[in-house]
Amino acid sequence: MSKVITREQQEEKYTWDLQTIFESDEAFEEKYKELEGRLGEEVQFQGKIDSSEALAAALETERAISDEIGKLFVYAHLKHDQDTSNDTYSALESKARTLVVKFNTAWSFLIPEIMKVDQETLETWRQEERLSEFSFDLEKLNKKREHVLSDKEERLLAQAGEVMSNPTSTFGMFNNADLEFPDAVDAEGNTHALTQGTYIDLLKSSDRTLRQSAYENLYSTYGAFKNTLSQTLQGVVSTHVFQAQARGYDSARHQALSNNFIPEAVYDNLVKTVNDHLHLMHRYTELRRKQLGLDKLKMYDVYTPMIKDVEFEMTYEEAKDWMLKSLEPMGDTYLNIIKEGLDSRWVDVYENKGKRSGAYSSGTYGTNPFILMNWQNNVNNLFTLTHEFGHSVHSYYSRQSQPSNKSGYSIFVAEVASNFNEALLADYMFKNLEDTKKKLYLLNEQLEGFRGSVFRQTMFAEFEHKIHSMKEAGEPLTAGSLNAVYGDLNRKYFGDAVEYDEYIDVEWARIPHFYMNYYVYQYSTGYAAAASLSKQVLEGDTDVAERYINEFLKKGSSDYPINVLKNAGVDMTTSEPIENAMKVFESQLDQFEALLEKL
Template identity: 45%
Template sequence: MTQTSHKELPKRSDVNTELTWKLEDMFSSDEAWEEEFKKVKDLVEKIKGFHGKLSESPAVLADCMKVYEEMGLAMERVYVYAKMRRDEDNGNTKYQALTDRAASLNVHVSSAISFLVPEILDMPEERLESFIRNEKLADYKFYLEEIKRQKEHVLSAQEEEIIARMGEIAQAPQNIFGMLNNADMVFPTIKDENGEDIQITHGRFLQLMENQNRDVRKSAFTALYDTYKKQKNTIAATLNASVKKDVFYARVRKYPSALAAALDGDNIPIDVYTNLIKAVRDNLPAMYRYVSLRKKLLGVDQLHMYDLYVPMVKAVDFKVEYNEAMNLVEQGLAPLGAEYQSVLKEAFGSRWIDVYENQGKTSGAYSWGAYGTHPYVLLNYQNNVNNLFTLAHEMGHALHSYYSDHNQPYLYAQYKIFVAEVASTCNESLLMNHMLKITEDPRKRMYLLNYYLEQFRGTVYRQTMFAEFEKMIHEKVEQGEALTPETLCSMYYDLNVDYYGPDMVVDEDIKMEWARIPHFYNEFYVYQYATGFSAATALSQQILKEGQPAVDRYLSFLKSGGSDYPIQLLRKAGVDMASPEPVVEALRVFADVLEEMEKLAEEIK
């Protein structure tokens, strides 16, 4: 398998089918999708028939829950398929239309079931307790207990229906940003290190930032952010609308803040969020030390933001073709055992993965899918170490979903966001351990240590900086202040100054970086990259040191889905995220890796 020429992206129709995901495993055709779409509409009418009857008996509530699950699964399949088809090429109007129809239907579904929770909570407390204990509702015990826990934030049936009908409008900021960022925004062409034209794309930007030629890095950096700067008013208005939406929902549900509302869904204490920011800020001197080492190894008088991603080890040819990447990931994840390996090989051999970039394809990488069908992975693979680890990361998500779907009923299969990054990052940690074991060349070893340090910088430090930015912008709106482009740029610039320290020249262009981060439209999500990385660091060490007992605990965690609160699931796996210790421990590992890098740098000068 070879990478497509970087000069011109292929059209979707020209991509080798073997390098694309097989969405036919979900629906054999668009006509089959239409049939499922109709089924959802029929189930909507069926579930409406339970309105006002839920308190009659446990049997009636159980029957309603069965329809609820059937409708939820069908709706999930309808939406996921349409959106993933659109992600193949955002310019494809057919799948734009299918996605819009699916989104509208989803709002219709939300409206139809809006009576469910308020009606359950309207039961007298003793009656609800007796229902929860009833054998007919045994499969729904945790679900009903969770509803009861959030009782004070659930509104009347009529109010819940109004909020549900708002769903499509509430999605607008994220949808608008997605279309602007993935379909409409065109980045300029610059000269590469050979003087040839290369167009900047989302997928190529990091590759350009890793280019050893500093002029190429600077040109790409400036050109990308100049493009965003031209759209700063539009994107600021879009982000402002998204934050206002978050604040609106928090207030109508009687939460003290948008942050409290976001964390309550996973039953996560706010201290977990604030402790993370404090722990990272307390350990900023280690980041400053890293910046100083980077400046020294690159041999520059001033270190700029566009120097952050280029490997500190020069003249290392470390390209990783996709075929080799699959083999390395299999080898690196061998400590997880034969069962895990078997599923991984099935994924690699059965078109679960959409590999390369094409015109209009959604940028970045993700794992997604619908219950009852295997998970899928979207990549925009480039032949480098970063993309090798991205493959391992997304396969972590995919196999977490696979195990959860195969061991939990639909209602509990979806794991909470708080644990979502644990499996993916644990995979990366195990792969890094393997790569360091098999890499004897001192410069390649330094390259990997550099990459590992960058993982800490990007996943713990940088995502915590994002988390702090999110907290700040939500607080601004909660205080009645406007998020103007100037305000957003100023706050973001100052955070970069704080996080990178005195040896970093914080270029003016970086103040526009907030404008290109899609995660900001998914409120208070990014902090979980940092907490997940910390948990995964601990779990991977347990797997490597303890062997089978730790593997058994870990696989049990993957199979648990959303059947308990995430902090409880992680405790059973062997790590306590209610304590700041895992974050502090991860930052100790960062300091240890940094020390090894410093020593190795001295030895091979």
């Protein structure tokens, strides 16, 4: 039986170096006390934003404190995520989160007070030199005037922040720290540890008995808590709906997309275009059924490789080499940033007990862009590592090139850099692999990546919009109604090649992104944009790589996300990028079928 190691058993070189943020927990506490003591500095600006000089001083003070609190929060949440069962760091994260709420509450007066300045005057002020770093922020505020509330109302919403985050916090703690699954059992009766980190790897097993055991054990466990989890999900959806109504938006989706100035038509256009191409998804599931030699495909069969007997394990050390070679078209500066990350312990590599599941890139202005992994020795983890370094390099460039208030970037563009990296990796590997079976395996991974990043995320987007619409119409979100909506969508997307069961209907209960307010659709749009940009780079146009770095990676939030992508060479207000992505998927299907004939 495989064992999951404890945090103390991790080798230091495979853990992230959080001492680059704070040398110790004691240093964290000192900084916490210092910043807690700065609460109150906002009083000097309340009721006194009567000149451009006063506005600049207020914005600069708020930004300086915010930057430091950001470091506190990142340190605490990374410490917590490396072992969510550690009470010390659970308390530390809670403490940091509370300080964030207190800070936001204290400064909640600022935007309403800025909004008291008439639009014409504010437009004049933002042209002045001292406010140049805040000029674009002020422009966006002017555009959101109708949704800004009074001082009292804004303060009340800020104070409610911690309460409204409870459904998400409860789900995260339950999903990562408390929930345990029975071991999966293979055809020979051997047991395998089933965790958030091992689940997908078990579903990739060639042993169908093991796949079925892992699948049923995972979803039967979630099913046992479906009523509780339906309430945590309903809680966060209710929060989204309440906030939108309080601010006068048409809907929760309207508010979520308006935050980044994304037209709602982009969302609808994505869903429609993907739905128009579901025949390609159905072609894929039918191909999978035939290749696996099954009468009916089950949902626990959709991850296992279609190409059998391929030895394609990938250690972490091997993965680093593949990643670096594949990204050489981006130039030495780009590569050196990744090498710095690998050498300076940006990456927390291996799973341990209590560690947060999945993978991400995190950090803030003034810290390294850290990467969480739960490494398994397979090629999929190579793609995940390369994906997360796309995020990290994006963050590195934007933080180096922009002031802190413009160094972040919207979630609409966040997935472009990560998928761009994956596209370069896939192209390099396909060109440098000689074994036909390995090429087929790689194509299988690309098809799976497309299924997961475009079709699956668009299905998630449909689900998310449906449940928000139900709540806005006054319909309760029960376990039964959530199961019904999710099950119907699953059947529509996967088609007739799949034989369905009741387990998959409860998959909604384990998806953390449903707590993130209209996030998931951007995986699909990001994938499409990345496909277009990477194609241009791979065609050998060196100007494209330079433009991608200068007009996209370095821009942060210095322009509207739609414009940032357009300047980089992709117009997401049209259906063309999604259509082009579908052509890529169809081409991969064609290549896969052609290579099969050579076996």
